[in-house]
Amino acid sequence: xxxTQTHHTDPQTATLANLAVSPTGFVFDPRTGATFSVNPSGRxxxxxxxxxLSLDALVDKLADDFxxxxxxxxxxxxxxxxSLKDQGLLPNTFELA
Amino acid sequence: xxxxxxxxxxxxxxxxxNPGPGVAVIRALRADPxxxxxxxxxxxxxxxxxxxxxxxxxxxxxxxxxxAGRGAIFERLAxxxxxxxxxxxxxxxxxxxxxxxxxxxxxxxMGIGTFLPTRAQYEQRAKxxxxxxxxxxxVAVPDSEPIYEAHDLIRLGQxxxxxxxxxxxxxxxxxxxxxAEAVGAFHKAAAKWGLPIIVQQYIPGDxxxxxxxxxxxxxxxxxxxxxxxxxxxxxKGWAGVTVQDEPLMALTRDVMRALKxxxxxxxxxxxxxxxxxxxxxxxxxxxxxxxxxxxxxxxxPMAAVRLSRGEPVAPQADYIVGAAFVRASVNQIVNIADLAxxxxxxxxxxxxxxxxxxx
Amino acid sequence: xxxxxxxTKAVDxxxxxxxxxxxxxxxxxxxxxxNKMGTQPRITPTDAIDGVPVSELxxxxxxxxxxxxxxxxxxxxxxxxxxxxxxxxxxxxxxSYKTCYLDxxxxxxxxxxxxxxxxxxxxxxxxxxxxxxxxxxxFNGPAKDEPTLLAALKGGAVVNIxxxxxxxxxxxxxxxxxxxxxxxxxxxxxxxxxxxxxxFGFNLDNGQAWDAVRRLxxxxxxxxxxxxxxxxxxxxxxxxxxxxxxxVTAFVNRLKRELGITLDYIDLGGGFASQNRLKTxxxxxxxxxxxxxxxxxxxxxxxxxxxxxxxxxxxxxxxxGRGLIDEAxxxxxxxxxxxxxxxxRRAVVVDAGVNLLYTAFWYNFEIETTAPVVGVPExxxxxxxxxxxIDVVREHIMLPPLPVGTRLLIRPVGxxxxxxxxxxxxxxxxxxxxxxxxxxxxxxxxxxxxxxxxNERVPEWIEAGPQPAAGRPATPGRPGTPVLPRLxxxxxxxxxxxxx
Numbered sequence: 021x022x023x024t025q026t027h028h029t030d031p032q033t034a035t036l037a038n039l040a041v042s043p044t045g046f047v048f049d050p051r052t053g054a055t056f057s058v059n060p061s062g063r064x065x066x067x068x069x070x071x072x073l074s075l076d077a078l079v080d081k082l083a084d085d086f087x088x089x090x091x092x093x094x095x096x097x098x099x100x101x102x103s104l105k106d107q108g109l110l111p112n113t114f115e116l117a
Numbered sequence: 118x119x120x121x122x123x124x125x126x127x128x129x130x131x132x133x134x135n136p137g138p139g140v141a142v143i144r145a146l147r148a149d150p151x152x153x154x155x156x157x158x159x160x161x162x163x164x165x166x167x168x169x170x171x172x173x174x175x176x177x178x179x180x181x182x183x184x185a186g187r188g189a190i191f192e193r194l195a196x197x198x199x200x201x202x203x204x205x206x207x208x209x210x211x212x213x214x215x216x217x218x219x220x221x222x223x224x225x226x227m228g229i230g231t232f233l234p235t236r237a238q239y240e241q242r243a244k245x246x247x248x249x250x251x252x253x254x255x256v257a258v259p260d261s262e263p264i265y266e267a268h269d270l271i272r273l274g275q276x277x278x279x280x281x282x283x284x285x286x287x288x289x290x291x292x293x294x295x296x297a298e299a300v301g302a303f304h305k306a307a308a309k310w311g312l313p314i315i316v317q318q319y320i321p322g323d324x325x326x327x328x329x330x331x332x333x334x335x336x337x338x339x340x341x342x343x344x345x346x347x348x349x350x351x352x353k354g355w356a357g358v359t360v361q362d363e364p365l366m367a368l369t370r371d372v373m374r375a376l377k378x379x380x381x382x383x384x385x386x387x388x389x390x391x392x393x394x395x396x397x398x399x400x401x402x403x404x405x406x407x408x409x410x411x412x413x414x415x416x417x418p419m420a421a422v423r424l425s426r427g428e429p430v431a432p433q434a435d436y437i438v439g440a441a442f443v444r445a446s447v448n449q450i451v452n453i454a455d456l457a458x459x460x461x462x463x464x465x466x467x468x469x470x471x472x473x474x475x476x
Numbered sequence: 477x478x479x480x481x482x483x484t485k486a487v488d489x490x491x492x493x494x495x496x497x498x499x500x501x502x503x504x505x506x507x508x509x510x511n512k513m514g515t516q517p518r519i520t521p522t523d524a525i526d527g528v529p530v531s532e533l534x535x536x537x538x539x540x541x542x543x544x545x546x547x548x549x550x551x552x553x554x555x556x557x558x559x560x561x562x563x564x565x566x567x568x569x570x571x572s573y574k575t576c577y578l579d580x581x582x583x584x585x586x587x588x589x590x591x592x593x594x595x596x597x598x599x600x601x602x603x604x605x606x607x608x609x610x611x612x613x614x615f616n617g618p619a620k621d622e623p624t625l626l627a628a629l630k631g632g633a634v635v636n637i638x639x640x641x642x643x644x645x646x647x648x649x650x651x652x653x654x655x656x657x658x659x660x661x662x663x664x665x666x667x668x669x670x671x672x673x674x675x676f677g678f679n680l681d682n683g684q685a686w687d688a689v690r691r692l693x694x695x696x697x698x699x700x701x702x703x704x705x706x707x708x709x710x711x712x713x714x715x716x717x718x719x720x721x722x723x724v725t726a727f728v729n730r731l732k733r734e735l736g737i738t739l740d741y742i743d744l745g746g747g748f749a750s751q752n753r754l755k756t757x758x759x760x761x762x763x764x765x766x767x768x769x770x771x772x773x774x775x776x777x778x779x780x781x782x783x784x785x786x787x788x789x790x791x792x793x794x795x796x797g798r799g800l801i802d803e804a805x806x807x808x809x810x811x812x813x814x815x816x817x818x819x820x821r822r823a824v825v826v827d828a829g830v831n832l833l834y835t836a837f838w839y840n841f842e843i844e845t846t847a848p849v850v851g852v853p854e855x856x857x858x859x860x861x862x863x864x865x866i867d868v869v870r871e872h873i874m875l876p877p878l879p880v881g882t883r884l885l886i887r888p889v890g891x892x893x894x895x896x897x898x899x900x901x902x903x904x905x906x907x908x909x910x911x912x913x914x915x916x917x918x919x920x921x922x923x924x925x926x927x928x929x930x931n932e933r934v935p936e937w938i939e940a941g942p943q944p945a946a947g948r949p950a951t952p953g954r955p956g957t958p959v960l961p962r963l964x965x966x967x968x969x970x971x972x973x974x975x976x
Contacts, residue, residue, distance in 0.1 A: 046457030047502075055453070055505045057461050059852045062500035088497035091879075099816065100500040106820050107504055163505070186760040215763035240713075287758070311756040460505055 032114050036070040039109070049109065056107065061086060065100045069110070074117040123204030124155040125422055126197065128180070128213060129402075130167030134446070135351050136405040138209040140167040143174070145411035145418040152419060157201055163459035169449045176201050179463040183213045190216050195227060200464070205230045205425040207381075207418070209402045211287050214239060232424040233380045234333075234401060242376055242399040244284055244315045250396065254375035256368070258396045259320050259387075263313035267303045270296060273316045282317040285310040290352070292319060317397075322389040324397075325362065326354065327369045328407045330417050330424070332432070333379030338420050339433045340369050341410040346441070354406055358441040359413045368394050381407075381421050406442055413440040498851035499877035504820070521845045522885055525806055526910045530846045530883055533908060537918055539810040539883065540828035542894055542907040544576075544919070546584055548804035550912070552768070553588045556796060559772035564779060566791040570614045570634075572746055573599040575797030575891045576805070580909055580919035582606045593795040597624035600633075614743065614793060616662070616704065618642075618676060625649060629657040634793070636660040636704035636743065638676055643688065647695045660702030660743065661688050665723050667716040673708040680705075680723055689731065700737055702790065703728065706745025710754060710798070714766040714774035717744070721778020728790070729783040739790040744775055748799025752888050753840045768799065798891035805890025807832060808846075811882040812861065822856045824878055829860010829867040832905065833889065834896040836869050843873055846883040851876035862901050894920075899928055 040048040045063050047056040058066055064085050068078045079093045097116070104110040125146065129137030139158065146152045158177040160168050168177045178197050181189040197203055206229050208214055217224070218236040240246065244263075251258040260277055264270070273281065274296050283299050284290045285306035293299040303314050329340035342365050345354035369384050376399070383404040385397040403418065410417040413436040420430045458465040523530055526545050533543060553569070560567040570591035571582060577599060582592065583606050592603035595617030601624070603613050610631025615624070618638045626649055628635050637643050637659055650657055662677030663685045678685040692698050707720040721744060731737040748771050751761030766774075775792075782789060809828035817823050830836050843858065853874040860867040869886065878884070897904050903923040910916045 040453075042454065042457045042461065044457060044461035046454075046461045048453050055456065055460065057501075057503045057505065057852065059498055059501045060495060061498055062502050065500050066502075082497065085494065086497035087494045091497050091499075096499050100502065102816065103500075103502045103820075106816070107502060183759055183763070187762045212758065215759050218763075246715075307756065311754075311758050 030072060032111055033070050035109050062100060065097055069101060118151060120151045120153045121422060122153050123426060124157060124202045125205040125207060126157045126159050126203055127207045128159045129209035130158045130160050130165040132166040135353055138403045138405045138407055141405050141408040142207060142209055142403055142418045145408045145416055148411050149416050149419045160459060163456055169451050177459060177465040179459055183216055187216050203229050205422050207421060211401060214401055230425040230427060232421055234378060238376050238378055239401055242401060250375055256371050256375055256396055257394060259318040261315055261317035263315050265312050267300050270299045270303060277318040280319045282319050284315040284317060286313060320387055320389055320395055322387045325365055325386045325388060326404060327365060327384040328404050328410050328417055329369055329384060330381050330420050331373045331378030333377060335374040335377045337370060337373050337432060338430055339415045339417050341413050341415055341436045342366060343409060356443045357406055359436060359438050361438045364394050368396060372399060409440060409442045413437045496850050501852045501854060503852060503854050521847050523846045527914050528910050528916055530808055534808060534883060537906040537908050538922060539808055540832060540905045541808040543806045543808060544581060544909045545804045546909055547912050549584050549801060550588060552800045553585060556768045556800060559769045563772055563776035564792050565786060566789055568791050569794045572795045572797030574895060576801055576894055577602055578894060578907060578919055579606055597621045600624050629655055634660060634702060636662045638662050643692060647697045650697045657698060658701035659698050660704050662704040665720060667707045667720040680727060702739050702741040702743060704743040706747060708747050710749045711747045712749050712764050714770045717771060717774040718778040721775055725779055725781050732783055741791040741793050743793035746795040746797050748796050750798050750802030750888055752802055755838055755840055801890040802888040803890060805888060807886040807889045809884050809886055811878045811880055813880060814877060822854055823859055824856055825859045826884060827861050829862045829869060831862055831900045831902055832897045833869060833893055835892050840870060841886045844885045846885060849876045849878060899923060903928060
């Protein structure tokens with residue numbers, strides 16, 4: 021199994037960069053052995069944050085990838101980042117640009 | 118007899134240190150030369166060990182817990198039938214049976230065969246009502262009483278004396294030597310399985326088990342008695358041998374006749390120091406050692422599958438005495454990616470590599 | 477390159493539609509807790525009740541909203557009545573008022589032929605205003621007030637005596653008013669498989685019930701014409717009814733044999749379980765709750781040995797409440813907020829809580845969505861709207877993320893939820909009923925602030941307004957604003973008096 025290669029080495033998102041993510045949304049943290057499920061929008065956000073996208077860019081990405089009329093994508097993206105922090109996948113000091 | 122070619126779904130793949138019977142049932146089927154069907158495992162946890170035994174399953178599906186209700190369970194079965202076909206359902210866990218009792222017609226209409234007890238039979242063998250077999254049918258059963266309040270343990274302690282056995286309504290039995298222990302066991306079992314709690318007189322002696330299939334008319338299709346040779350700290354047989362024990366078989370026949378039992382079961386009994394036999398429990402499903410019946414030349418899971426399909430099965434009294442099993446714990450080496458399909462999409466098709474690899 | 481881009485755009489139109497967005501979820505796997513096929517709400521949402529769209533009901537009556545199905549009420553009643561009548565010649569159900577005493581509900585049962593079973597003066601008066609004559613009222617309970625008791629005795633109600641003190645009080649009342657009433661006594665007994673239910677009535681097993689009959693006869697004022705027994709509540713094993721009814725039957729036969737007493741009725745109470753799920757219950761109702769036919773069979777089997785000629789058999793009165801109405805009631809509620817608790821669990825806040833569902837303390841209700849919700853179900857706590865820590869509707873249920881404004885159905889809540897609702901923090905919501913042809917109406921309007929304060933009184937000395945303390949200048953207040961009187965500390969002597 022090979023982890024996805026990252027384009028940068030931001031220590032803030034280093035843990036995310038090391039995660040292995042399957043197409044079905046199975047997530048493996050090789051550092052702790054923890055496994056997770058993400059749904060498709062969660063997977064898009066996880067990959068976006070890992071790639072260093074700003075909050076605006078994440079919102080655009082969700083709007084591009086999904087039929088999301090009426091959804092509060094900004095709130096959802098921030099809440100998802102919170103979940104990543106709660107699960108120890110992002111440091112608590114991380115802020116979306 | 119003809120070869121069997123349908124698809125069979127089996128539950129109870131939790132082959133842990135307190136194993137579900139699923140793996141043993143499937144191994145018995147696979148070992149039968151006339152079994153040429155497919156086997157689908159129904160899992161409650163993506164880590165049910167049986168799922169990852171090489172060569173055991175043709176496919177595995179997550180299914181809702183029994184507590185999700187019949188609607189959710191049947192909806193899932195219909196989906197599985199649609200995905201891979203499903204001809205016979207062989208439930209192997211106590212707590213999932215109520216969902217399927219008296220549903221034979223509905224399941225048959227879905228094209229799924231079963232061979233299970235009626236609700237009335239199931240309820241009569243319930244631990245909470247086992248004592249009725251003594252009063253109504255003269256079967257030797259130790260003194261027992263279902264209770265709803267821990268307070269009743271004072272009265273039962275005086276009547277039965279210590280030690281006594283505190284049992285959960287579905288699973289678990291704890292031998293308690295003091296009132297305080299019994300109260301603890303009461304609350305522990307109540308929190309896990311609800312009420313009532315069954316309190317049973319403790320009789321020292323040899324534990325004996327019989328795997329059996331009843332024909333629903335009061336007769337036996339087949340039965341294989343086993344004496345445990347090695348027991349874990351949870352009281353589970355880890356090794357055992359088939360024995361020739363006529364009083365035990367007579368007790369089993371009495372139980373089948375009294376209940377008109379239909380389908381698989383395990384009769385647990387005890388032989389006291391004076392050679393008397395006492396019925397301890399009737400489990401409404403195969404035991405986790407039922408592959409021993411295959412080894413003893415009386416393949417009970419295969420009989421259950423054929424009966425579920427509606428094929429006639431002639432009673433078979435013979436079995437090999439001295440057939441033994443020794444259970445082993447093994448570690449199965451898989452890739453973490455192998456766990457992904459069941460935990461994300463809820464199904465696994467070992468032959469297909471799609472959805473397994475990571476991006 | 478430009479050509480290439482244009483082509484992509486052209487092709488874009490024929491692409492398959494983008495996937496539907498669902499709120500993002502990240503679910504940590506925990507063995508034993510990660511069954512995503514687990515206890516999730518029914519996959520197909522329920523968007524209508526008896527064919528009436530939930531959206532229409534909410535638009536008209538608001539949220540939260542209790543909804544009763546008249547069709548279900550009638551269907552269940554007829555099912556019980558016919559199942560009993562098939563097995564026993566004289567059957568008379570009496571609607572258990574406390575289970576739901578809304579007039580429209582009670583009158584539906586009365587129209588079907590049901591009597592009224594009441595356990596307080598208020599309930600008896602409600603039955604009378606619902607058109608029940610007193611001789612179709614069953615008056616039970618440990619606390620019957622004297623005026624109602626007198627009216628019941630005079631009017632020929634079925635009165636079931638609960639304890640010796642009540643027996644003496646009824647005798648006294650009869651003497652005072654020159655009456656020689658017929659009465660019943662309530663029995664209690666062990667039925668084997670259900671928690672003991674011995675706080676009401678006279679114990680059959682230890683001979684207390686026999687003593688009560690002898691005592692009643694000795695008084696020379698009352699005559700025994702019936703027996704009442706109630707074996708417990710939410711009884712999941714129907715055999716308890718056979719055991720109980722068999723014991724009652726033996727008692728009835730002994731009364732006839734030894735004392736020459738023949739009875740007009742045997743009232744075997746209620747206690748049938750609904751499809752609801754107790755917190756101590758592992759499997760849901762569809763797998764454990766006996767059918768009305770099974771209950772009817774169990775009850776009447778126990779009566780088969782009655783030593784009476786067929787045409788002289790006592791009437792079998794039943795007081796089934798929950799088993800008849802629970803499934804007829806739904807609580808519509810609306811999602812107010814989603815939360816993430818500090819321990820990572822998802823929580824959802826809805827507009828109906830334990831103020832409307834006192835029963836949530838012992839049931840795990842089903843919660844259904846009314847529209848398709850996309851997203852992964854995860855363990856969720858469902859909180860009510862009260863600013864109180866105890867306000868939890870479900871401690872643990874698998875739910876997908878629910879957008880604010882999502883309507884949910886909580887069921888079954890037909891039994892006790894309305895009668896036990898309280899006006900606490902929030903006013904009580906409307907109750908609607910759907911008729912057999914899909915017509916619907918409010919059967920109780922939503923409570924208003926005026927309703928809430930109608931019986932409140934503010935004593936004069938508070939009402940009077942500012943009373944500047946003597947010898948002090950008046951405290952200047954804002955113009956038009958009343959100024960509260962200054963509180964003076966109690967003297968030691970005053971304090972001693974107040975505290976005693």
